[in-house]
Amino acid sequence: MAIDLVTGNAVIGQSGGPTAVINESLVGVIEGLRRAGAGNPGNPIKKVLGMRHGVTGLVNGDLYDLTDYPHDRLQVLAQTPSAGLGSTRDKPDAAYCERILEACKEHDIRYFFYIGGNDSSDTCRIVNEMANETGYELRCFHIPKTVDNDLVINDHTPGFPSAARFVAKACMADFLDNISLPGIKINVIMGRHAGFLTAASALARRDDRYAHEGGSTDGPQLIYLPEVPFDTDVFVDDVAKLYEKRQRVHIAVSEGIADKHGNSIGAMLIKNAQTDAHGNVQLSGSGALGDALSDLLKEKLTPVGGTAVRVRADTFGYVQRCFPDQSPVDQKEARGVGRFAAKLATSGDVDGSVAIIRTSPIGVSQPYAARFERIELSDVAAKTKHMPAEFIDGHNNVSQKFLDYCRPLVGDLPLYERI
Secondary structure, three states: OOOOOOOEEEEEEEOOOOOOOHHHHHHHHHHHHHHOOOOOOOOOEEEEEEEOOOHHHHHOOOEEEOOOOOHHHHHHHHOOOOOOOOOOOOOOOHHHHHHHHHHHHHOOEEEEEEEEOHHHHHHHHHHHHHHHHHOOOOEEEEEEOOOOOOOOOOOOOOOHHHHHHHHHHHHHHHHHHHHHOOOEEEEEEOOOOOOHHHHHHHHHOOOOOOHHHOOOOOOOOEEEOOOOOOOHHHHHHHHHHHHHHHOOEEEEEEOOOEOOOOOEHHHHHOOOOOEOOOOOEOHHHOOHHHHHHHHHHHHHHOOOOOOOOOEEEEEOOOHHHHOOOOOHHHHHHHHHHHHHHHHHHHOOOOEEEEEEEEOOOOOOOOOOOEEEEEEOHHHHOOOOOOOOHHHEOOOOOEOHHHHHHHHHHHOOOOOOOOO
16 A cells, blocks of 8 residues: 555544434445455554444443444445434543543554534544644544534535435425414424524425415425524514414424523523533423423413414424435435545545535536535534524525525425315
């Protein structure tokens, strides 16, 4: 081999919320390393190991040998939702990262691949810096993953297109339910700080018989994102105007909506809430936000002495992360970022994160295209991307540019007939 690679083992881990395509990235890394000869006699990469439940398994020595994992089973694993190796919510501090580095030394790990979001990229960065400071040659690569779509520099992240596809299809069906038995329906969708996934609900809208009134009246008619301050009085007024007109309203609300001071509406409403390792209230595990908004509308919209308005709320929760309906683009790119990370490692790069960069303009008739690019770990680590202003229309809608951005990622959606 012409490139001088350090001799040792490679390890792969998965972190954070599982997705429908996170195993595509896992298989992509394994495939990329195998193409470079990993595990073969004389190759610098002796073994390919998997961490059980991310860095938790690494520090505990709970590793799975993937070097000779059967090819046919890998292909099935790639299409299997959720994290095949198990995931973790641990947020390593400096002391934890020292333990990670010691475990790497103990198991002769020289190639470290971590699939995850913001905090996973930060773990990768810290471990990489510690290895450099101590003179231990460790090549660290972060592979992007998050349904929230909130990694900077990336046009989008693996996991988001498939989750957005679920949200769009679920809202299409739910809207048809809403017009069958009219009333007010609220769907609470994942997205603590970024509203991309909630915004994808707008793809559920189709042209219908009322198009002459200024566009589709298909739901959700109201979409509330964490990037726009949420005012309960304005919310009630929005719903009241639509309900008076049609006696039905379909609403999408991000779990991360916050008031003008940045206070999370959900966190304020959930009593005795559980928190994760990052101190975040577990919004997706509770229906409190939907229930509270339902109660608010019943109180404000029901006439004195009159019949209560019919209001229902669903919290989509974890099902949107791993629903087994992969977006074709997501499936391809999730495998691709894994292969690209392996290529970087076996081509002599010593660290970095993989970014997806869109190369086709948004909003034109050209076919969608993107490329993979190596970026610095420090450029993405622990940073959060939000919905840009050009993707937002007013306080309760998304723009045409967002729809043009999102459609090619989600893929073709079904057509439904209405009488």
